[in-house]
Amino acid sequence: MTGPFKPRDPRVVPRFAGVSTFLRLPLHDDPADVDALIVGAPFDGGTTYRPGARFGPRAVREASALTRGYHPDPGIDLFEALRCADGGDVACVPMDLGLSLDRIEARVRQIAEAGAVAALVGGDHTCALPAVRALAKVHGPLGVVHFDAHSDTYPPAWGMDPHHGTVFRNMVEEGLLRPQDVLQIGVRGPFSGADDLGFARRAGFTLFSAEDVHRSLDAVIARIAALPPGPYYVSFDVDGVDPSMAPGTGTPVPGGFFSWQALAMLRATRALDVVGCDVVELSPDLDEGGRTALLAANVLAETLAAVAARRRSKL
Ligand SMILES: [Mn+2]
Structure with a gap:
């Protein structure tokens, strides 16, 4: 094991100075040395409407200037509890979806085989598929x-x-x-047709609309916490959040849940064994004032803090 894997001290190096990395962490390539490796997947070749998510990792690194390590709920210092690093970006190929997905899968598999949590910063949501392919090969089927x-x-x-x-x-x-x-949270209409959610329902997914979150947040949190044991993947598309709080995304839908509700729900994943996570669909060119990038950086930190809290609870 090498390296302290701590963010630079902002009282020594100002937050606005230096080279941007995820959560202001050191760049480190080898997942064997860390508990969680954060990698960028700058790929938006699976986008059906407005592209631009390929610039997501770069924007999250810059927005990471304002992330901090101590999470008062659950009372844990992420960087004391979990060795984390910025593992750089997967070399995605903008005009080759298959090649890009294969490269993402290979990198996530390497991380999982090293025993580390893979945290992916997209990129469009297509990036989640190779991540889950890799994780399922190592851990078995995922919730x-x-x-x-x-x-x-x-x-x-x-x-x-x-x-x-x-x-x-x-x-x-x-x-x-x-x-x-599988819980899908924030899904909302209007839809293209009455059966848009038919596949998800027939597959056995449990769906909560964004309105369910607004009306019954505690019930949604309780449902997350009550998921059965097993390996889990947490996937966060920023368009789940209301466009007023997350405008920087390619396919916004009005009526989303709020950023505080998102963070509260992510905290509930501390009840689960999360082996991988992502934050995807941030499109910085569409972002106003960088607020969606800041949200994405905090989603990343909150998810990893939940991983850290889970580990502490098992000690
Ligand atoms: Mn999505």
Whole structure:
């Protein structure tokens, strides 16, 4: 084991100075040395509407200037409890979806085989598919807590499968999930048709709309905490959050949950064995004042803090 894996001290190096990294952490390539490795997946070739998520990792690194380590709930210093590092970016190829997904899968598999949690910063949601492929190979079928305006279980588009709106269907079809342990939170209409959520429901997913979150946040949190044992993946599409708080995304949908509700729900994942996570669909060119990037950076920190709290509870 090497390195302290701590952010630079902001009272020594100002937050606005230096080279940007995820959560102001050191760059470190080898997952064997850390508990969690954060990697960028700068790829948006699976996008069906407004592109730009390829610039997400870069924006999250810059927004990470304002992230901090001590989380008062659950009372844990993320960087004391968990050795984390910025593992750089996967070398995605902008005009080759298959090659890009293969490279993401290889990197996530390397991280998982080293025994570390893989934290992916996208990129569009297509990036979650190779991540889950890799994690399922190492850990077996996964449960998922999936935050999103969309179910992403939709049919191919223009003959293309996968794209960023198909990946949770692809995961079921490939046998990568425990579908009864999948929660989709924030999904909302209007839809293209009455059966838009049919695949998800038939697969056995449990769905909570954004309105469910607003009306019954505590029930949603309780449902997350009550998920059965097993390995889990946490997938966070920033468009689950209301566009007023997360405008920087390609396919916004009004009526989303709020950022504080997102963070509260992420905290509930401390009840789960999370082996991988992502934050995806941040499109910085569409962001106003960088607020969506700041949200994404905090989603990343909150998810890892939950991982840290889970480990502490098992000690
Ligand atoms: Mn999505």
